Amino acid sequence: MRRAVCPGSFDPIHNGHLEVIARATSLFDEVIVAISTNPSKKHRFTQDERVEIAHETLTYLRGVSVMPMGEGLLAQFCRAQGANVIVKGLRSSHDLDFELPMATMNRQLAGVETLFIPAESSYTHLSSTLLKEVAALGGDISPFVPKAVLKRLKPDDAA
Template sequence: MTRAICPGSFDPVHLGHVDVITRAARLFDEVVVAVSTNYAKTYRFDAEERRMLCAESLAHLPNVTVVPMGGGLLADFCREQGAVGVVKGLRSGLDVDYELPMARMNRHLADVETVFLPGDAAFLHVSSTLLKEVAALGGDVAPFVPPAVLRRLVPPDHPDGAGRDVPAEP
């Protein structure tokens, strides 16, 4: 059985993440989505909210589990989980420049390979940071986030009512 880790802070999870994790679930027997916390960042959602939003948004994938990841090394987490791979989505060359040194270090530390999946063109411009900003300023983020996230990101008392009656995940 092959297990891969898909790490991230997922603040919040968006459809670009869901796309990459869905494709990873076709490549590996099991995918563990590791919701991490970078203490240098300020989060909109706390760790448990981020884990729950991921779990609800990925519930349709039977071979995907969502777990919290402590503040340790990803390499150690991979070893503890018995993972053979790390899956990362790439949106641009900037992502490659950022992710490649980490992939090499993880291979050195834990003999784990990193699989890079190119992001879907529909989501290449999407980031959690941008979505939070657009939602806070009243913009429509519905095309980019799962319903569970939309319900939490756009409050029900928002002037356009966008947070009301958002359908549940299928």
């Protein structure tokens, strides 16, 4: 079985993430969406909420599972899950510059390769940080995020 891990904080998960995950499912038998907590980021949703949102959103894709990554190195997580590939989406050369050293380190630490999937051009402007800012200022982010995110960002629907 060909198994890959698609890691990220996914805070919130958006249509650019979904597009990369969907494309990964055509390449692998199973794609594990690993929800991480980045201590250098201010999260809008807890890890449990992000896992729940991803579960709710990704039901349309076969071969996708969602789990919290927990503490430790991504390479170790991949090995524990029996995955030898990490899938990362790239929006620009800046993403590549950021991701390439980590890809090399993961390969050297645990023999885990990284597959970079270039984002669809209609999603290259999306980032979770930008979407959180736009939503906080009252902007409409509905074209860019799944319904599971949208309903949790609207105060009226958050019951």
